Amino acid sequence: MQTSFTLAQLADPDVAEAEKILRACVHCGFCTATCPTYVLDGNELDSPRGRIYLIKDMLENDRPATAEVVLHVDRCLSCLACMTTCPSGVHYMHLVDHARAHIERTYRRPLTERVMRAMLAKLLPYPQRFRLVLGAARLGKPFAPLAQAIGLKRLAAMLRLSPWSRPQRPLAAQVFKAAGPRKIGRVGLLAGCVNDILAPQINAAAIRVLTRFGVEVVLPQGAGCCGSLVHHMGREHEALAQVRANIDAWTAIEGLDAIVITASGCGTTVKDYGFMLRTDSAYADRARKVASLTKDITEYLQALPIKPSQNADGLVVAYHSACALQHGQRITRQPKELLLKLGFAVKDVPEGHLCCGSAGTYNILQPDIARRLRERKVGTIERLRPDVIAAGNIGCMTQIAAGTRLPVVHTVELVDWATGGPCPPALREYRPRSAMRPSVTAG
Numbered sequence: 001m002q003t004s005f006t007l008a009q010l011a012d013p014d015v016a017e018a019e020k021i022l023r024a025c026v027h028c029g030f031c032t033a034t035c036p037t038y039v040l041d042g043n044e045l046d047s048p049r050g051r052i053y054l055i056k057d058m059l060e061n062d063r064p065a066t067a068e069v070v071l072h073v074d075r076c077l078s079c080l081a082c083m084t085t086c087p088s089g090v091h092y093m094h095l096v097d098h099a100r101a102h103i104e105r106t107y108r109r110p111l112t113e114r115v116m117r118a119m120l121a122k123l124l125p126y127p128q129r130f131r132l133v134l135g136a137a138r139l140g141k142p143f144a145p146l147a148q149a150i151g152l153k154r155l156a157a158m159l160r161l162s163p164w165s166r167p168q169r170p171l172a173a174q175v176f177k178a179a180g181p182r183k184i185g186r187v188g189l190l191a192g193c194v195n196d197i198l199a200p201q202i203n204a205a206a207i208r209v210l211t212r213f214g215v216e217v218v219l220p221q222g223a224g225c226c227g228s229l230v231h232h233m234g235r236e237h238e239a240l241a242q243v244r245a246n247i248d249a250w251t252a253i254e255g256l257d258a259i260v261i262t263a264s265g266c267g268t269t270v271k272d273y274g275f276m277l278r279t280d281s282a283y284a285d286r287a288r289k290v291a292s293l294t295k296d297i298t299e300y301l302q303a304l305p306i307k308p309s310q311n312a313d314g315l316v317v318a319y320h321s322a323c324a325l326q327h328g329q330r331i332t333r334q335p336k337e338l339l340l341k342l343g344f345a346v347k348d349v350p351e352g353h354l355c356c357g358s359a360g361t362y363n364i365l366q367p368d369i370a371r372r373l374r375e376r377k378v379g380t381i382e383r384l385r386p387d388v389i390a391a392g393n394i395g396c397m398t399q400i401a402a403g404t405r406l407p408v409v410h411t412v413e414l415v416d417w418a419t420g421g422p423c424p425p426a427l428r429e430y431r432p433r434s435a436m437r438p439s440v441t442a443g
């Protein structure tokens with residue numbers, strides 16, 4: 001695509017990067033076929049190519065974002081399916097991240113929108129605050145239908161997504177020793193913010209599996225939210241402050257083989273730290289180092305000598321491939337191979353490239369599109385008649401669980417269970433067909 005930025009504009013490294021990305025696009029439109037918002041409504045402006053044109057026009061003319069640009073960029077899930085499909089290697093993620101920051105700087109949203117976004121940005125990334133909010137949301141949860149009926153769709157979405165169970169305390173900084181005589185690795189674990197409060201069983205399972213197979217797990221002091229929640233809202237300063245805090249925390253720990261992450265949305269962002277801080281001379285090297293050490297839990301577990309100690313006995317797992325994992329990190333085989341190796345019967349979900357509608361805060365900020373995507377996703381999953389749904393991201397788990405009665409678990413909870421850990425809570429509470437395997441057998 002031809003561009004017409006001035007030399008003065010290109011002196012800004014962010015604009016120069018955007019220009020490079022725009023020039024790679026040949027407007028072929030292949031990406032439209034896998035874009036969830038285009039698939040739903042067929043509007044070119046809600047396709048990757050349409051958004052790229054809108055962003056190009058805004059940046060080239062160096063003008064404040066218009067309501068039209070904001071509407072269509074806000075509707076983008078950042079699912080990155082377009083990046084998987086694009087034959088020209090267009091780095092849509094960096095382009096839309098830049099566009100979001102430009103929108104945040106130049107566009108004044110209506111008051112209610114500003115309040116909602118500020119609230120999400122000031123609450124979600126902070127586990128203690130988020131825990132208090134969830135406590136209150138539990139009380140309001142029965143009123144979700146009422147909120148929906150009177151037009152408070154975002155509040156209704158928030159209440160529906162909040163769990164019935166009591167929110168947990170975040171994990172404290174500590175070291176979990178490797179079990180057995182031989183330590184074979186040492187990793188940092190990103191406890192996360194939302195992940196740790198909404199579903200503490202995920203990190204607990206990850207820690208049990210890692211230590212069981214000889215890996216020491218460190219939760220460093222000072223690490224927190226990966227920054228993606230605010231990054232995707234265009235709040236760059238807040239995002240970069242969170243990124244720097246994590247880099248300080250992780251690089252203060254000696255001898256880490258990897259930084260392991262159980263929420264794939266966070267993993268995609270942490271793997272991008274090198275890019276995010278490329279112009280910050282105080283952090284650029286360490287940011288690259290942290291990014292290169294980062295691995296999704298299933299990526300890391302694949303290299304360990306994992307053996308089943310209980311028999312999964314063909315329990316049917318519908319594996320939902322989170323967008324951040326399949327499109328953001330290009331991890332597609334590893335989670336399924338792990339589950340197959342442990343004796344689960346894994347079924348791929350048809351239309352697996354399409355987002356479930358979770359996408360960070362998207363299911364709160366765009367509740368209608370998110371609901372339609374969830375209904376479509378749940379429909380395709382339920383037709384498989386699985387015993388359980390597995391995913392590698394808390395956002396997808398929460399989103400899908402809000403639309404089905406089937407149990408939804410994290411992949412690592414199944415890995416833990418099949419290698420000697422407890423039955424995942426979602427499965428304990430739901431006893432279908434064969435009273436749920438695995439049955440305990442000799443190791």
Ligand code: SF4
Pocket residue numbers: 024025026027028029030031032048049052082085086087088089090
């Ligand atoms: S597939 Fe790639 S090159 Fe083609 S229109 Fe989409 S982003 Fe541009």
Ligand code: SF4
Pocket residue numbers: 034035036037038046047048051075076077078079080081082083092
């Ligand atoms: S990131 Fe997802 S929603 Fe956004 S343009 Fe690409 S495919 Fe469409």
